[in-house]
Amino acid sequence: MIEILLAEDDDSMRAYLTRALEKSGYAVTAVDRGTAAIPFLETKRFDLLLTDIVMPEMDGIELAQFCSELSPETQVMFITGFAAVVLRASQAQPRAKILSKPFHLKDLVAEVDGHFQKMANARA
Template identity: 65%
Template sequence: MIRILLAEDDQAMRTYLARALQNAGYDVVSVDRGTEALVLLESEVFDLLLSDIVMPEMDGIELAQRCNEVSPQTKVMFITGFAAVTLRASREAPQARVLSKPFHLRDLVLEVQRVFGLAEHARI
């Protein structure tokens, strides 16, 4: 089963996203900050880091860069509501996909499937 580490500081959004991904068949661990995500990346194996970009303590871009150091096999995908931040993410982490808020949960699941080259349909 694909394991996803979700880093999102907004509790309602984190719960909403985690539930949608779990309903789609993914194993999801969610945290509210990048520093907590980094500790997990250093001690556990995840297939995907799904991170908000704007977070306290450590933003998603720095988290992705650190993820690449400690867990280079982990794929990275960003979610953000800020267009300027999307441009920065594309420049500083070009291998990562960026999904801009607002988005439909089906779009999120489809993007995760694309990251892993899965052809199955979203189950939401």
């Protein structure tokens, strides 16, 4: 099963994203900030880090950089409601996908599905 670590500080958004991804067959570990994700990254392997960019304590870009150092095989996907941070994110993690809020949950699931399908096709 594909393992996703979700870091999103908005409680309702985190719950919606978790529910949508789990209904699509993904295993999701959800945390409310970047610093809360660190212990999970240190003890478990994830296929995808799905992180909001703007969060308290540690933003998503810092979290993605930490994740890349600790687990370079973990893919990164950003979600944000702030257009101004998209450029910074794309410079810091050029291979990461960036989804701008608002988006429909089916669009998120389609992006995640498509991402893992591309990876599977590349390995075949």
